[in-house]
Amino acid sequence: MSGIVGWGAYIPMYRIKAETIAEVQHADANAIKAGLGLTEKSVPGKDEDTATISIAAARDALKRAGINKKEIGSVYVGSESHPYAVKPTASIVGEALDIGNTYMAVDTEFACKAGTATIQINAGLVGSGMIKYGLSIGADTSQAEPGNALEYSAAAGGAAFIIGPDKESVAILEHTCSYTSDTPDFWRRAIQPYPSHAGRFTGEPAYFKHVTEATKRILEKSKMQMNNFKYVVFHMPNGKFPLRVAKQFGVTKEQIELGLVVTKIGNTYSGSSILGLAAVLDIAKPNDRILITSYGSGSGSDAFIFKVTDKITKAQGKARKVNDYIARKEYISYPQYLKHMEGIHN
Amino acid sequence: MFRDSPIIRWRHYNDRYRLVGYRCTKCEKAYLDKKGMCTCGNLDFTEQEFSGVGKIVAYTQIHSGPEVFESKSPYCVAVIDLKEGARIEAQVVDCRYSDLKQGLEVEAVFRKFYTSGEKGVIHYGTKFVPKY
Numbered sequence: 001m002s003g004i005v006g007w008g009a010y011i012p013m014y015r016i017k018a019e020t021i022a023e024v025q026h027a028d029a030n031a032i033k034a035g036l037g038l039t040e041k042s043v044p045g046k047d048e049d050t051a052t053i054s055i056a057a058a059r060d061a062l063k064r065a066g067i068n069k070k071e072i073g074s075v076y077v078g079s080e081s082h083p084y085a086v087k088p089t090a091s092i093v094g095e096a097l098d099i100g101n102t103y104m105a106v107d108t109e110f111a112c113k114a115g116t117a118t119i120q121i122n123a124g125l126v127g128s129g130m131i132k133y134g135l136s137i138g139a140d141t142s143q144a145e146p147g148n149a150l151e152y153s154a155a156a157g158g159a160a161f162i163i164g165p166d167k168e169s170v171a172i173l174e175h176t177c178s179y180t181s182d183t184p185d186f187w188r189r190a191i192q193p194y195p196s197h198a199g200r201f202t203g204e205p206a207y208f209k210h211v212t213e214a215t216k217r218i219l220e221k222s223k224m225q226m227n228n229f230k231y232v233v234f235h236m237p238n239g240k241f242p243l244r245v246a247k248q249f250g251v252t253k254e255q256i257e258l259g260l261v262v263t264k265i266g267n268t269y270s271g272s273s274i275l276g277l278a279a280v281l282d283i284a285k286p287n288d289r290i291l292i293t294s295y296g297s298g299s300g301s302d303a304f305i306f307k308v309t310d311k312i313t314k315a316q317g318k319a320r321k322v323n324d325y326i327a328r329k330e331y332i333s334y335p336q337y338l339k340h341m342e343g344i345h346n
Numbered sequence: 347m348f349r350d351s352p353i354i355r356w357r358h359y360n361d362r363y364r365l366v367g368y369r370c371t372k373c374e375k376a377y378l379d380k381k382g383m384c385t386c387g388n389l390d391f392t393e394q395e396f397s398g399v400g401k402i403v404a405y406t407q408i409h410s411g412p413e414v415f416e417s418k419s420p421y422c423v424a425v426i427d428l429k430e431g432a433r434i435e436a437q438v439v440d441c442r443y444s445d446l447k448q449g450l451e452v453e454a455v456f457r458k459f460y461t462s463g464e465k466g467v468i469h470y471g472t473k474f475v476p477k478y
Binding site: 049055095 | 359366440459468473
């Protein structure tokens, strides 16, 4: 068995308010805030991208894990905004962390679930004995075309997890499963700078179906019920979708609100559900059970059940928490925002 | 520093990606860049990875920098004394010029430096942010 040995998060400090974008796009800010269930989003610095966010989060994960970093046998980075079309982010991360050269590495892409997919891959590799530790990362500097509804939610941030043996874990992975289908709800063609989506089709047959089916399956597989979990995290494309799924499964406000980071920073795509998991780990107590279900357009959901161990208490204070990054913020204007987003390509 | 060659940057991963420098085996003076000879006259050094924590010694703001930094202008640059003793120059980001002062504690972060045109590689390295 395997589990999370260390975790880390990173959210850029810049924020733009929904009102600031709405003023430029001649939109009704109150209607947008009510519709999306969020008020502002994080924006990358002019010199930040998926690689820099991944490294910041991974460095915190290493601090918490306290392992010999040369024993990391794999680096997998999930994102839909890798800095290069051809050249891995994973090798930049490995080099910056100085983990040596004997590690497997690849970048993954599956819209917003590319990060959770890397946790499943590493859990398999650790569980089979192929590696001792694996580094799983989900991070994005999400793209959104100016004027598109996505502009209000597409944010920047990420989280990193060192997956290792269950005996060293702060949270043991008890179960995982996925639900996948070819559903064209959201995509970005090669060389296109911005994604496209199928409007309302992204809801019922896409997000809701996959999150619900993956969650149902893991509950069946584990023979558990929602009241077995102290915390529940569903992927957060906005502040409303996860609450609707929570209501459907009878998840309480207390179970879901801690991981609901989207309302404060927007949708960090591949970093979204796992930033919620990191926020939960920041304050979880031994024996707490956590359920997390991600969603990636195209489409698929990965569900996980973790059981927190007594090792977590010591690890929590070794690095900055998600809430530390949420609290560190500076608001920017729309012209500044455009300059920041341009920085991703320059 | 503003060269386009990916190979030149690749040769500097140690000191740009990870702040790995050198310490004189005789007087223990620390340097980020490799020196032929220490100020004490010694020729031998050992490698050392610096923690990335330091204090600002002097600072300025660049309004009209090299072309590769135009999109980041204005930006702050500082002379920083690292905790381990090495003195380095680096950009200080995620702050206003008015936030900076002598003695301000800063910490290293991994950031993008610049890109080599439309098709070239992306150059990364270490910058600093005020400690938070």
